[in-house]
Amino acid sequence: xxxxxxxxxxxxxxxxxxxxxxxxxxxxxxxxxxxxxxxxxxxxxxxxxxxxxxxxxxxxxxxxxxxxxxxxxxxxxxxxxxxxxxxxxxxxxxxxxxxxxxxxxxxxxxxxxxxxxxxxxxxxxxxxxxxxxxxxxxxxxxxxxxxxxxxxxxxxxxxxxxxxxxxxxxxxxxxxxxxxxxxxxxxxxxxxxxxxxxxxxxxxxxxxxxxxxxxxxxxxxxxxxxxxxxxxxxxxxxxxxxxxxxxxxxxxxxxxxxxxxxxxxxxxxxxxxxxxxxxxxxxxxxxxxxxxxxxxxxxxxxxxxxxxxxxxxxxxxxxxxxxxxxxxxxxxxxxxxxxxxxxxxxxxxxxxxxxxxxxxxxxxxxxxxxxxxxxxxxxxxxxxxxxxxxxxxxxxxxxxxxxxxxxxxxxxxxxxxxxxxxxxxxxxxxxxxxxxxxxxxxxxxxxxxxxxxxxxxxxx
Amino acid sequence: xxxxxxxxxxxxxxxxxxxxxxxxxxxxxxxxxxxxxxxxxxxxxxxxxxxxxxxxxxxxxxxxxxxxxxxxxxxxxxxxxxxxxxxxxxxxxxxxxxxxxxxxxxxxxxxxxxxxxxxxxxxxxxxxxxxxxxxxxxxxxxxxxxxxxxxxxxxxxxxxxxxxxxxxxxxxxxxxxxxxxxxxxxxxxxxxxxxxxxxxx
Ligand code: SF4
Numbered sequence: 338x339x340x341x342x343x344x345x346x347x348x349x350x351x352x353x354x355x356x357x358x359x360x361x362x363x364x365x366x367x368x369x370x371x372x373x374x375x376x377x378x379x380x381x382x383x384x385x386x387x388x389x390x391x392x393x394x395x396x397x398x399x400x401x402x403x404x405x406x407x408x409x410x411x412x413x414x415x416x417x418x419x420x421x422x423x424x425x426x427x428x429x430x431x432x433x434x435x436x437x438x439x440x441x442x443x444x445x446x447x448x449x450x451x452x453x454x455x456x457x458x459x460x461x462x463x464x465x466x467x468x469x470x471x472x473x474x475x476x477x478x479x480x481x482x483x484x485x486x487x488x489x490x491x492x493x494x495x496x497x498x499x500x501x502x503x504x505x506x507x508x509x510x511x512x513x514x515x516x517x518x519x520x521x522x523x524x525x526x527x528x529x530x531x532x533x534x535x536x537x538x539x540x541x542x543x544x545x546x547x548x549x550x551x552x553x554x555x556x557x558x559x560x561x562x563x564x565x566x567x568x569x570x571x572x573x574x575x576x577x578x579x580x581x582x583x584x585x586x587x588x589x590x591x592x593x594x595x596x597x598x599x600x601x602x603x604x605x606x607x608x609x610x611x612x613x614x615x616x617x618x619x620x621x622x623x624x625x626x627x628x629x630x631x632x633x634x635x636x637x638x639x640x641x642x643x644x645x646x647x648x649x650x651x652x653x654x655x656x657x658x659x660x661x662x663x664x665x666x667x668x669x670x671x672x673x674x675x676x677x678x679x680x681x682x683x684x685x686x687x688x689x690x691x692x693x694x695x696x697x698x699x700x701x702x703x704x705x706x707x708x709x710x711x712x713x714x715x716x717x718x719x720x721x722x723x724x725x726x727x728x729x730x731x732x733x734x735x736x737x738x739x740x741x742x743x744x745x746x747x748x749x750x751x752x753x754x755x756x757x758x759x760x761x762x763x764x765x766x767x768x769x770x771x772x773x774x775x776x777x778x779x780x781x782x783x784x785x786x787x788x789x790x791x792x793x794x795x796x797x
Numbered sequence: 798x799x800x801x802x803x804x805x806x807x808x809x810x811x812x813x814x815x816x817x818x819x820x821x822x823x824x825x826x827x828x829x830x831x832x833x834x835x836x837x838x839x840x841x842x843x844x845x846x847x848x849x850x851x852x853x854x855x856x857x858x859x860x861x862x863x864x865x866x867x868x869x870x871x872x873x874x875x876x877x878x879x880x881x882x883x884x885x886x887x888x889x890x891x892x893x894x895x896x897x898x899x900x901x902x903x904x905x906x907x908x909x910x911x912x913x914x915x916x917x918x919x920x921x922x923x924x925x926x927x928x929x930x931x932x933x934x935x936x937x938x939x940x941x942x943x944x945x946x947x948x949x950x951x952x953x954x955x956x957x958x959x960x961x962x963x964x965x966x967x968x969x970x971x972x973x974x975x976x977x978x979x980x981x982x983x984x985x986x987x988x989x990x991x992x993x994x995x996x997x998x
């Protein structure tokens with residue numbers, strides 16, 4: 338029978354099927370961080386259970402970490418406690434931890450792929466919804482709750498009902514200035530924030546085939562924002578080139594064996610999906626969001642929809658925008674380039690290319706936060722740091738930073754922030770803060786101008 | 798986990814769509830390392846103004862409404878995977894969340910914590926909200942065993958779906974860990990088989 342990429346990877350991990358019920362799915366890699374793991378460790382201890390496969394668990398500290406003075410003790414007591422608890426738990430159970438200050442520390446969805454931990458055909462979970470990022474390699478990767486973290490600790494498996502399959506195709510060639518972030522913001526604005534609920538989504542077509550691994554990660558990362566459990570892209574030469582030679586990538590004969598397996602993964606040509614969407618690359622423009630969910634996005638030179646809809650009205654009230662309005666020339670005081678969506682080296686290259694030789698507007702606080710220590714070093718090695726500091730941007734240390742208003746990096750109430758992160762929910766970046774999601778290019782341009790500009794006319 | 802069979806209670810109406818887990822429990826309350834006490838921070842930024850005073854207009858601050866059932870708008874629980882959202886709802890005292898649509902991860906998290914997500918049709922949701930808003934004393938009945946939700950104060954009831962396995966777990970107070978640990982031998986067999994397949998490749 339013909340199978341989709343998702344079917345192939347999923348079916349290869351089924352240990353057992355309960356009649357009329359869920360399946361037991363084997364998990365190859367379990368990534369953990371400080372926020373969603375402590376209660377799971379407690380649960381196991383309460384039951385007197387050991388961690389079943391500690392070598393298959395990998396930990397990092399990212400959500401609750403400061404992005405300044407990381408060598409000093411953490412000021413906030415609760416944060417410090419949460420991080421030291423992670424260290425203690427990992428130590429006790431023999432789990433590899435890349436804690437704050439470690440050369441491999443970083444946001445879990447940035448550091449795992451760059452170390453070659455994420456590989457095609459794997460099943461990967463993490464107590465974080467943006468685990469969907471790792472699907473960019475042709476693996477099944479999704480976020481789980483803390484009870485499930487405990488389940489994986491106890492058995493290296495999860496009880497799950499197989500999601501339905503959907504495919505989004507984007508064919509054609511992207512216009513100048515249209516980045517992977519725009520592609521995914523466009524898709525979500527078209528199909529809505531719950532079109533994917535109950536589904537696993539494969540991205541296919543020219544646009545994704547021609548996209549870099551970094552770009553594919555940006556797209557898969559936001560799959561959860563349309564409700565999908567995860568996103569997945571067929572592994573190809575781009576994927577293999579990226580994985581090859583990384584720290585945890587297979588080597589020698591093992592590499593050859595794996596490669597054969599990986600090449601057999603793409604969706605069979607006559608496989609069926611439960612739902613399909615097709616878009617044209619030429620229709621996509623640079624995007625920005627105006628509301629309080631990631632589906633509320635418009636083309637940069639477009640207008641806020643003028644409809645009678647209570648959730649639109651509620652979010653416009655929060656954002657202090659009006660129906661039918663354009664966002665061009667809106668003054669912006671905060672710009673954030675970072676988060677697991679856009680904090681990889683390519684994102685900083687895009688920003689640097691635009692920023693080079695320009696100066697940040699006076700009214701703007703501009704934070705650049707690399708996704709990992711390795712990205713941070715690469716920024717320096719490639720000379721981007723000088724470009725940023727000369728332009729007046731603040732390059733901080735790696736972490737989730739202003740993506741979620743949990744650590745010290747918060748946007749003040751009432752302020753607008755053009756952000757490369759993935760969520761514009763009420764208060765997501767700080768109580769009362771207002772987030773506009775965009776690509777690193779648009780974020781960089783906003784910081785230079787101090788207001789939102791029509792990047793399309795600027796580029797032409 | 799406590800057993801869940803059926804419940805009769807008043808309900809709290811919250812007719813907002815796309816309620817995300819950042820609203821249910823804002824990130825700044827996720828620094829705790831145990832599960833207790835999250836109820837206090839449930840819907841924190843909707844319940845309280847920035848200066849710490851209560852927002853009288855928010856339904857949880859309105860003594861007219863009470864009960865173990867929360868009736869919410871479409872797409873409840875979207876966003877972050879934080880199970881703290883389910884803990885906060887449960888700790889506050891909610892046993893059932895009714896909506897016309899739930900986000901995936903939230904649904905699983907709720908079930909793993911003995912909170913029952915009841916998905917009803919948009920029409921039924923509308924009717925239910927209207928009844929409760931107009932008559933806050935209305936009793937709502939939710940039967941897990943027979944999978945329906947009803948109220949004596951209006952005609953009709955609606956059946957809801959739940960995975961058979963999950964239903965059994967909830968009714969008996971079991972959870973997935975117990976089950977998975979009982980399958981360890983089979984899991985090891987699976988690991989060995991895969992290891993062998995790799996070597997003989
Ligand atoms: S960067 Fe933001 S979305 Fe990504 S893992 Fe951290 S908090 Fe979550």
